[in-house]
Amino acid sequence: MSDSTTAPEARLVQDMIPVELDETGFSTGVEREDIGERIDSPFDPDLIEVQTRNPTVGLLLNRIRRGTIDLAPDFQRRAGIWTLKAQSRLIESLLLRITLPTLYAAEGEDDTWAIVDGIQRLSTIARFVAPEDIDSEPLRLTGLEYLTEFNGYVFTDLPGRLQTRIEETELVVLLIRRGTPEEVKFNIFARINTGGRALTRQELRHALIPGPARAFLADLARSDAFRRATGESVSPERMSDREMCLRFLAFTLTPPDAYASGDFDDFLRKAMHQVNDADSHERDALRERFLKAMDAGSAVFGEHAFRKRFRGTGRRSPVNKALFEAQSVTLSGYTTPEIELLAARRAQVEEGFLGLMEDAAFFNAVSAGTGDIGKVRLRFRLLDEMFREVLSA
Incomplete structure (x- = not known):
């Protein structure tokens, strides 16, 4: 200028x-x-500890109940981004045994997990299975594509075998362990694309x-x-x-x-x-x-x-x-x-x-x-x- x-x-x-x-x-x-x-100096790969975990939905909900999963509810895709129909379709995927995308988390003090990518997915599951644990209204299924007979259902309306299917579904969690330096965690997660x-x-x-x-x-x-x-x-x-x-x-x-x-x-x-x-x-x-x-x-x-x-x-x-x-x-x-x-x-x-x-x-x-x-x-x-x-x- x-x-x-x-x-x-x-x-x-x-x-x-x-x-x-x-x-x-x-x-x-x-x-x-x-x-x-x-980056003034390269990261030491020996300091990077990443683990793949396969907890069930039930185990993840237990973590939420005990406060050892930090959903940071106003982070990333906040309430209102996903419609009721989109949330219901995610539950339908669980019922159809369709594998969900990987969740990404960082381990904090006292074995806590901060969910970096997958908050909306995990929040939706919690809202359907255990809404009281996240202080939410129950999710009532709507707009299902294949299992239309369950439209209007909440979790407790499902047959017992399907409730068990959801609770025992394994999700993939990529966990950055606590010992990994903070700047390395940020560098790793900055490379992750979520939803494109x-x-x-x-x-x-x-x-x-x-x-x-x-x-x-x-x-x-x-x-x-x-x-x-x-x-x-x-x-x-x-x-x-x-x-x-x-x-x-x-x-x-x-x-x-x-x-x-x-x-x-x-x-x-x-x-x-x-x-x-x-x-x-x-x-x-x-x-x-x-x-x-x-x-x-x-x-x-x-x-x-x-x-x-x-x-x-x-x-x-x-x-x-x-x-x-x-x-x-x-x-x-x-x-x-x-x-x-x-x-x-x-x-x-x-x-x-x-x-x-x-x-x-x-x-x-x-x-x-x-x-x-x-x-x-x-x-x-x-x-x-x-x-x-x-x-x-």
Whole structure:
């Protein structure tokens, strides 16, 4: 980008911004990111322990009952993705002895399993056989293709032999053992395609790092302040909204000048563990700072908060994750009078930001290789300098 960029050229650049897609192929309202991650050293294959298990449905339900299977119910294909007909057809497959796809799980402490792929399948089986174990209404079969005589049935309506058939059905579980390093687990699961698509990094973090951070991130993403600041344009599908909230927390807990990872995914995983380890007072303080940042973003940038802006076009770009973290964390460090002054001088802020977008180094820092240490520090520094110039004008 440069000062000589014309309005048509700006619109062309804006039109070429790629976006993330949800389950159905529609835009999530978030710019697709080139984070520029790399593996600095190869994994030691001796540290990777993967086992294939063949537990019966009954054994898996016992694990759910005892709390040793973590279904992370709002992860991946959440409630409502599968229709009653689709769930019923899965039960019909069990009755017809049709083999189900492999379940993928990671072993945690105390022999717990976190299901990474297969949550909807396992939840459907539990809803049919033992709905009380997952606090669900019983699944009543509908739309069966072959065993139509069982339409309208719940589990207890089936003949005893068919109940036994389901309970004794063996499922295939690929289990990543507890001793496997966390970064290796993430690398393995990142290679798994589910339903023809790869899991997002935040979906993996949600599945493999249980604890209070899950609900905390969901709470932040559902807040009125976040939705208002992002123009309610960020879809919760694929958990992009929660990842943005996590990025704010990560750079609040570890200031940009102290960011020295280079492995951005590892940086975010560590932040999620930090949130898990925080006490309720610390999380409350983080929540207050986050909400303040969202209100500040709305006040200072209006409908263009956390988005690229181009001179010569008033169109709104998708939310950019790198800008989200840089703008929100930087603004959260200012006093209320300073934020009010920036909001009062919004025209000057806009002009300053347009100037940054025409700076090739800044544009590159929010567009490509965004996890690079130098680019992270540069985008935070230049934004802060721009705000300070407006404040001192």
